[in-house]
Every structure is written in structure tokens, then in C-alpha cells.
Amino acid sequence: xxxxxxxxxxxxxxxxxxxxxxxxxxxxxxxxxxxxxxxxxxxxxxxxxxxxxxxxxxxxxxxxxxxxxxxxxxxxxxxxxxxxxxxxxxxxxxxxxxxxxxxxxxxxxxxxxxxxxxxxxxxxxxxxxxxxxxxxxxxxxxxxxxxxxxxxxxxxxxxxxxxxxxxxxxxxxxxxxxxxxxxxxxxxxxxxxxxxxxxxxxxxxxxxxxxxxxxxxxxxxxxxxxxxxxxxxxxxxxxxxxxxxxxxxxxxxxxxxxxxxxxxxxxxxxxxxxxxxxxxxxxxxxxxxxxxxxxxxxxxxxxxxxxxxxxxxxxxxxxxxxxxxxxxxxxxxxxxxxxxxxxxxxxxxxxxxxxxxxxxxxxxxxxxxxxxxxxxxxxxxxxxxxxxxxxxxxxxxxxxxxxxxxxxxxxxxxxxxxxxxxxxxxxxxxxxxxxxxxxxxxxxxxxxxxxxxxxxxxxxxxxxxxxxxxxxxxxxxxxxxxxxxxxxxxxxxxxxxxxxxxxxxxxxxxxxxxxxxxxxxxxxxxxxxxxxxxxxxx
Amino acid sequence: xxxxxxxxxxxxxxxxxxxxxxxxxxxxxxxxxxxxxxxxxxxxxxxxxxxxxxxxxxxxxxxxxxxxxxxxxxxxxxxxxxxxxxxxxxxxxxxxxxxxxxxxxxxxxxxxxxxxxxxxxxxxxxxxxxxxxxxxxxxxxxxxxxxxxxxxxxxxxxxxxxxxxxxxxxxxxxxxxxxxxxxxxxxxxxxxxxxxxxxxxxxxxxxxxxxxxxxxxxxxxxxxxxxxxxxxxxxxxxxxxxxxxxxxxxxxxxxxxxxxxxxxxxxxxxxxxxxxx
Numbered sequence: 098x099x100x101x102x103x104x105x106x107x108x109x110x111x112x113x114x115x116x117x118x119x120x121x122x123x124x125x126x127x128x129x130x131x132x133x134x135x136x137x138x139x140x141x142x143x144x145x146x147x148x149x150x151x152x153x154x155x156x157x158x159x160x161x162x163x164x165x166x167x168x169x170x171x172x173x174x175x176x177x178x179x180x181x182x183x184x185x186x187x188x189x190x191x192x193x194x195x196x197x198x199x200x201x202x203x204x205x206x207x208x209x210x211x212x213x214x215x216x217x218x219x220x221x222x223x224x225x226x227x228x229x230x231x232x233x234x235x236x237x238x239x240x241x242x243x244x245x246x247x248x249x250x251x252x253x254x255x256x257x258x259x260x261x262x263x264x265x266x267x268x269x270x271x272x273x274x275x276x277x278x279x280x281x282x283x284x285x286x287x288x289x290x291x292x293x294x295x296x297x298x299x300x301x302x303x304x305x306x307x308x309x310x311x312x313x314x315x316x317x318x319x320x321x322x323x324x325x326x327x328x329x330x331x332x333x334x335x336x337x338x339x340x341x342x343x344x345x346x347x348x349x350x351x352x353x354x355x356x357x358x359x360x361x362x363x364x365x366x367x368x369x370x371x372x373x374x375x376x377x378x379x380x381x382x383x384x385x386x387x388x389x390x391x392x393x394x395x396x397x398x399x400x401x402x403x404x405x406x407x408x409x410x411x412x413x414x415x416x417x418x419x420x421x422x423x424x425x426x427x428x429x430x431x432x433x434x435x436x437x438x439x440x441x442x443x444x445x446x447x448x449x450x451x452x453x454x455x456x457x458x459x460x461x462x463x464x465x466x467x468x469x470x471x472x473x474x475x476x477x478x479x480x481x482x483x484x485x486x487x488x489x490x491x492x493x494x495x496x497x498x499x500x501x502x503x504x505x506x507x508x509x510x511x512x513x514x515x516x517x518x519x520x521x522x523x524x525x526x527x528x529x530x531x532x533x534x535x536x537x538x539x540x541x542x543x544x545x546x547x548x549x550x551x552x553x554x555x556x557x558x559x560x561x562x563x564x565x566x567x568x569x570x571x572x573x574x575x576x577x578x579x580x581x582x583x584x585x586x587x588x589x590x591x592x593x594x595x596x597x598x599x600x601x602x603x604x605x606x607x608x609x610x611x612x613x614x615x616x617x618x619x620x621x622x623x624x625x626x627x628x629x630x631x632x633x634x635x
Numbered sequence: 636x637x638x639x640x641x642x643x644x645x646x647x648x649x650x651x652x653x654x655x656x657x658x659x660x661x662x663x664x665x666x667x668x669x670x671x672x673x674x675x676x677x678x679x680x681x682x683x684x685x686x687x688x689x690x691x692x693x694x695x696x697x698x699x700x701x702x703x704x705x706x707x708x709x710x711x712x713x714x715x716x717x718x719x720x721x722x723x724x725x726x727x728x729x730x731x732x733x734x735x736x737x738x739x740x741x742x743x744x745x746x747x748x749x750x751x752x753x754x755x756x757x758x759x760x761x762x763x764x765x766x767x768x769x770x771x772x773x774x775x776x777x778x779x780x781x782x783x784x785x786x787x788x789x790x791x792x793x794x795x796x797x798x799x800x801x802x803x804x805x806x807x808x809x810x811x812x813x814x815x816x817x818x819x820x821x822x823x824x825x826x827x828x829x830x831x832x833x834x835x836x837x838x839x840x841x842x843x844x845x846x847x848x849x850x851x852x853x854x855x856x857x858x859x860x861x862x863x864x865x866x867x868x869x870x871x872x873x874x875x876x877x878x879x880x881x882x883x884x885x886x887x888x889x890x891x892x893x894x895x896x897x898x899x900x901x902x903x904x905x906x907x908x909x910x911x912x
Contacts, residue, residue, distance in 0.1 A: 421802070448808045452806075463800040
């Protein structure tokens, strides 16, 4: 056996309590100092495998078979105490959502120092000194005093880095990183990515990097393992997976991500007539000035994208247009008439013509209603249709969003994420709207599914001449669908122009930063960025 | 054994069997009771025998017959109270959560005021003023009890009203009634049903307590709390008479709780789910 192998998983099998197989016969080898990327869509079992490398299974799931060996010892045969000795000390875990993983009642230093002191590896002063060294390595502000802060006092990106420090506190042999940058904005993601990469390099830690984003994993991983439905699809060196995939599924994953970066595919549907125009809108949450003088117009059959990071005010803009939040000043004109700012002032007919599609389809449709109730209700409500008419229209809508008609009898719990989003779109279409506001319509979906939803949205625009306002943080989505794009920063538009112009000739520094922060599907992209930043700093 | 797709525990099975027995007896009392409700068939506090299974009461009526009628009355009234209390509590609680603003302030403060007065004292005052008849009894306890249902319904409503499907219904222009009955209520049933069982227990005990104090259900109707009071003096002579109705009260309360515990446990987590450590 290769003596450099630190983590060796053989024939791993996990089952749910109900008896479903979650992970089926997966083998995995990790050598010292090596990074293995685990990639796949949701439900592929990547997080489950990540956790079971510590011999841990989430509630409702149990490890049914296989071997998990760390440095030659099968930790599955250890008792609870033995496993506790391994966890945190020799294998550490970095979770996706740092905000949910930290205890808000303790300072960061207490939480970072807890593990080495508990495992009797260091005394508290030693642990604190080591923590400060890690804070410095992770480029956290004021590393000497950073630990005194509490989780709510630092930003999301800093918290994610603090969790990396926590994971490294015992100098583990293996680091499991479960989507460490997914919850972050693009510009923050790249910073965290750079620091994680240099941390892993500096301390020669072996790592399992779990993500759904191929471009991200290409930057950090030596090898990539592709998973689907709990089974291994293929494994290979990063270069080989990106350029010479053996399996069709892998090739499709690569193709979607590649196409998104290059292909511009907004349909040619724009008419001269203006549907919506927002003029110099200001909105506040309490005293907080969220939207600061935004002006926007949307033409018939046009898609206007509003791009920005979290907190930029883009979702607030959507709430203003739908009437959920009344702006303090400014004017909204819809189809040539001034639109009452509050929802209560809008007639049923006006409510019908503007529809909203939400980000997370799981909570956007009522789990206790059948698809027929969900899709049929607007037909009944707005057009006063009878039972037979509602059913006929519901069937028609199902065809429109490319779902089988027998899905009408199903409940949301029996649908996949992509199917639920199709139901949401069908519900919006049921009202025969003129304008649909798409609030991050694909960001909760897997890449292949997201691509299908975008294709559907383009098709509907071509067939029905719909206008869209697309709110997103994902620049790839913008490429694929938007005619014009507005870039939003701190409540203002820093750019608003044809999508091609924005991408090809970004003028504002923030737009440039945003565009260059999107990971490209090249292995050396991150290294290039790091080198560029170093020369810029020098 | 499984029920509604969930594994039935031993305690839940016992609870269901006892509750089922009580329900059966309450429904069919007039046909299965050995004697009529008010017939004198023996001497005061006669010993149990083959003819009188639990002996006789203080004026020589069959104890078993009285307990059957008593259960029927007490369970029936408790059920009526709980149903009414849930109707009031759910409606006001959900309206409060969905509408918010001053409506919410009004209802919550009103409920705070009512909760600040001990409910037994409150009930005693009302029943003392209006006299104790069954409709007054039901109305009084239902209104008092609805304050607690209101709290639960409002909390559930608050969590659900922020869901995006509720926002979608509002954006569509749906009215309050639709939002409450179609969007929110179907998602709040599970906790409300378990709470119904618990509130039923409390109300059952509360009427039994009131009757024991002489302010609940009035003679000649039999009821379990009243029977304990009427036969209380028997204890001085070492006679078991008041123990039987008291045991019936305890038995039903414990059994309903066993069933509710089981319902809460299936509501809380998928069966058998526990992290592997």
C-alpha cells in the first residue's frame, strides 16, 4: 500500500432510516498534502461522504458498510471516545454556512482555541498564539485583537476564514471543506478561495474540497471525483476532467459551465414600447437608505438584469416594483400610467400584470396544496374561470413549462427543485402577466437544472413576448438571458447598458472587479489572479 | 405495529386503548349502563358485588352506572369547550399574526390581561354571578382557555406568514380569509391537533375541579368531579366509593397525554432519526 495515503475510504455505503441508499460503494484515497475535489449536484451524496470521512452521519442516515481508514486505522471500528480523539484533531470540517456553525454567544478566540485545549495539544496561551498566527495567515483584520470579536461583529467572508482558522487549530492531517465559498459573494469568494489555497499549501494539509461549482474546484484540486445519485461517475486529474472527460455526465457539467461564460443567447424579442419605468426611486428600511435614486426602464419583450452583491439593494428594488415596499420618493410608470406605490393601492388588474418568481421554490409554493391548486388559483382568481376551464388552462400551463400533465395531482414534496421552479413559473404565467420579476430564479438550483430553467425562460419570452426584470448575483445567468444589465452597488446603479457592452468594456472599477472575480474554467486561473494581485500590491 | 405510517409505541397503544374505551362508553351509555342514571338500587355505599361492580353511592345508586353517565357528561362538556376554545383561539391568533399592526396589539394585550388573572378565580366569579348552567360553563371556560390557544396559533401564524407562498398569495391580491384558511391553516394542523389533546385534558380536569367545588355540572346530572365530592365523606368510614370516579379522571388524563406525547414525537422528527456518533 502507498504509505503516503492518509485517508482511505473503501466501499462506503450509507443508508437512510427508510432504507434508501444515499451513498453506494464509493472508494476514495487521499494522499498527504493533496486536494481532492468532490463534485456533483444536490443529492449526489458529496456532503454525506465528507462527513462520513469523520465517521459521522447526519440524523436519519447511518453508515451501512465500508471502511474509513485514517493513517492505517479503521475509525469505523473505534468506539465513541476513540472517534472523538480523531475528530477535530486529525480530521477537521469546514461547513458551508459559517454564520450557522459558530455559536453567537462565545468570542471567536474561545471557539478557535477550544479544540486544541480540549484535545490537550496546547495550553490556552499557546493556542491563542497559534490562532493569531492563523488569523495573520488568513489575512484577517487586526489579527492580534480579532479573536475578541463575536460572530455577528464580522462579515460573512471573515467568518468563513475564522472557521478555516478553527479547523486548522489542531493542525489536522485532513481538512474537509464543504462548499466553503458557496454562500459568499463573488468578490468575497475569490478572496476566501485564495487564502484557503495558500493555507492548504503552506501547511501541506490534505483536503477534501466539496462543491457544485466546477470552476471553483478546478482552482484548488489536484484530482476531481464526480458523483451522481450517491455513486461515483468518474475520477481523474483536474486537467483531464476539464478537457478529456470520459463520461457523458461530466462532459455536460463542463459544457454548461463553459457555455455560460462565453455564449450570449438573449432572444431577439425587444420591441420599442416601454413597459415599465422606474424614475429616481429612494427606499428606506427604517433609517437605512437602501435604494438611492435608481432609474430603470424595461421595454416590451426585453430582459433587464440587475446584478449586485448581497446588501446592494437589488432585492429591495424588486420589492418596490411588486409593491411590497413603498418607496419614499420617486415614480413608477407601468404601461404609460403611474403605478400606485403600495400594493393596497393597486387594482386586481394591475396585480395580475406584474408577477414574481422567487429564488427558493421550496418555500415559494405551499407544500399542502396540489400543483393543480397552485397553478389553477390565479386562473380562477383573476379570470373567474369555472372548474373545467381552470383544469384546461392548468393542463395548458403544464405543457408550457414542459411538465407532464399528471403532475397536477402531485404535491410540492413529490417534485424536484427544478420541477418546483417550473411550477412557480407556471403560476406566474397563469395570470397572463406582461412583466415577470425573476428574483434569483436559478441560484438555488443545480447547474444542469438551472440551464434548463434559463432555456425555458428564453422560450417563453420568444413565444409570449414577456418582459423580465432579472435580479441576480450570478453573472453567468446574466450572459445567458439579459438584453441589458444594470450593476448595483450600495443602492445605486454604477452601470446600466447593453449586456455585451457591460461585459466587454466595463468602465466602472466595481464592474471590472465583479467580472474578473468570476472563476474561469482553467486550472491556473486563480494562480494568475494571485500573481496579478501581488504585482499590483508591489 | 404502525398507525398512519408511524411506529406505535407501547405507551401510545395503551393510551389509545383506554381513550377508545372511554369514547365507546360515552357514546353508548344509555344502552350499555346496567341501571338508569338516577335509580336507587341499593343501600348507601353498599359494598361492590356481582350485581353492583363498584358498589353504590351515597344514596344507593349504582356507582358503575353513575360513572358511565358521569364520563359521558364530563367528556362531552370538555370536548365542547375545547372545540369552541380552538375556534376562537385559532381565528383570533391567525388574524393577529397575518394582519399585525394594531389588531395584533389589541388581541395580545387583551390576552395578557386575561392571562394575568388566575383562571379558576375568574371562572368562579363568572359562574358565581351568572349561576352555573351548562351553556354558561362551556362559554366561560372556552373563552378562558382560548387565550392559550391564541398564543400558540399566533406563534405558528407568525412563522408561516413570512413564508414566500403567503407573500405570493398577498401579491396576487387574495383576501385575509383565503390566506388564513388555505395558505396558513393547512400548514399549522399538526401542532394544533396535539395541542387539542392537551387542552382537552386541562379542560376535563378543570370541569372536574369546578364540579368538585360545587360550581360545575349540577345534580341530578352525574359527572366525575361531582361524584368525588358527593362521596368524599365515605373515606372517613374506610369505604372506596370516591376513589372510583377519581381513578377514572386520572386514567383518562394520563391516557390522553400518552397519545399526545406520541403525536408530538412523530411531529418533532422522522422516526428513528438520530445522528450517528
